[in-house]
Amino acid sequence: MATILIAPLPVPSHVNSSLRIARSLQKRGHRVIYLGIPEIEEELRAEGFEFSAVFGDIFPRGKIAELRVTSAKLRGLRLLWFLRGQIREINKVFRRMVEGELDEHFARLRPALLICDEKLRHLSVIAHGLGIPVLQLNGTIPPELIPAKPGTPRGPGRGDVIPGEKLLMALGLVPRLNPTLVQLARKHGYPLKTTPRGQPVLDRSLSPELLLCPREFAEVGGQSAPGEYLYLEPCIDLERREAEFPWERLRDDRLLVLFALGTLADGSKLNRRLLEAGFAAAAQRPEWQFVIAVGSTGDPAAFKVPPNVIAVKVAPQLGLLRKAAVMVNHAGTNSVKECIYFGVPMVSIPLQFDQPDIGRLVEHHGVGRTLPPPEVTADRLIAALEEVVRNPAYKRACEALRLHFLQAEASWGAAGPIEEFLTRRTAAPL
Structure with missing residues (x-):
């Protein structure tokens, strides 16, 4: 069976949405290893999974929780200065990605498949360069599948540009997300696509998105192109640990x-x-x-x-x-x-x-x-x-x-479409 690496965004909702997938793959005999910062290591080991920590010197265990508490107490310029310091730390992570720190990590673990959060798209580019098939884990519904309602606000789209982004980046108030993605794409030979607004995005034909729901729940504004999305069951982990309660x-x-x-x-x-x-x-x-x-x-x-x-x-x-x-x-x-x-x-x-x-x-x-x-x-x-x-x-x-x-749970479960993708992708030359 295969070694499968799962890299969720280190926040509870994103971690929780990955657990059902991980358990389903584990029950099918695959070796599942989580990849992430130490903040989520204890929780995932307690759920019964292996864990491989990265960038622990920049974001040690407890750091994210501490940042959340601190930022909630600050206002105005003090908050701005605090956030600027944290963005410097994020940019350190990006520099080390470009320098190849994760390449070594992947080479040591030798996964047959990487499932990474679609917000961690830099990992998809690195894995592509190393010949590792990738699925992007999308914990929500892509906005292009949901019809807009006149007069109501819309969530940010993937191609939305932050007003004054270049200036904010120069001031250290926005992390170097897109410039780093372009650097990694050049290094690893990844053919980035570009939105009408000039923002770089991944090619979903190379790394389709896993949507954690049946098609009937998501596709209400039109049908997606074949191969862009893999629809699973709702992926609600009924075995996850929950808070104590009276x-x-x-x-x-x-x-x-x-x-x-x-x-x-x-x-x-x-x-x-x-x-x-x-x-x-x-x-x-x-x-x-x-x-x-x-x-x-x-x-x-x-x-x-x-x-x-x-x-x-x-x-x-x-x-x-x-x-x-x-x-x-x-x-x-x-x-x-x-x-x-x-x-x-x-x-x-x-x-x-x-x-x-x-x-x-x-x-x-x-x-x-x-x-x-x-x-x-x-x-x-x-x-x-x-x-x-x-x-x-x-x-x-x-x-x-x-x-x-x-x-959806009864017919194909969480592991089925993933195994089919892995079989197709490993059978074809990369």
Whole structure:
């Protein structure tokens, strides 16, 4: 069997979305090794996987968590200066990539396949130069597959240019992502493509994207070209470890609302305001029970918590979705898929990145309501929750998509399309 290297972006949502794939491949007899910075090593070893650490001198264990806490406390010029220092560290990583540090790493591990996060595209270019087949792991839905809705914001596309990017790069305020990608492409003979806006992108015919869902969930705005994407099952890892929780405090005679806005919302003023709206909404429905997660850097004691609320830092989402009637989430891809998997309709509040696009999917499929963050108040949140809970159409839409999820799991699983790709790619000359 093959040695397969998996390199996720080192944030919880991206790591979590890779676990089901890794377990599926491992159960098929493949050797699975995770590649990444030490920040995620302990978690992945605890899940039963081998781990190969890189750039540990620049980003040692605990560094990312420390940066998140520090940046949440800073404002203005102090925050700018702090971020500038961290971008210098990221640029060190890029320099060492160009110098060949990862080439040596790949040569030692000798993988038959690299599965890397599509945001770590530099690794794809290096692997191509070494003759290693690559699949890009996309934890969300590409924006080109989702129809735009007039008058609503759209998440950033792959070819979007940061205004004044060259100046910001010269000032050390933006990492050297694209210049490094071009350098690596020249070194490794990778034929980069260019967007209409002049941004370099990978060729999906060389390294297709793995989409962690059935085609019926993603392709609502038109069909993709053959070979661009490999569709899997929803890849929800039901075996993953979850946070401890006072389960004895839940009451079976009350409707349960789960409120969690993801791991990247911590520390912002907007997140604080939305949480306060959640607690105020809960106070308006004492006959319901709420579980509200305030975030890993938050403090439940900092909020006015009504008696019908269990406030925690991090909630065991999978366990609670088995009991919840509705979830308030941030339109994160993983959270939306997990709601559908358990047949739980939702109220989504898209905050950033791809979340406005995923919020459009929520409404397109009829599995919930989407509220723009500036419009969220306790009253509007309660009105949306009431609508989703009382109208059975939302539950029916969840159940219809859930069937596609379960059929995808039963028919080909996570490992099947990956093994087929590996067989085709290794049989053909690179």
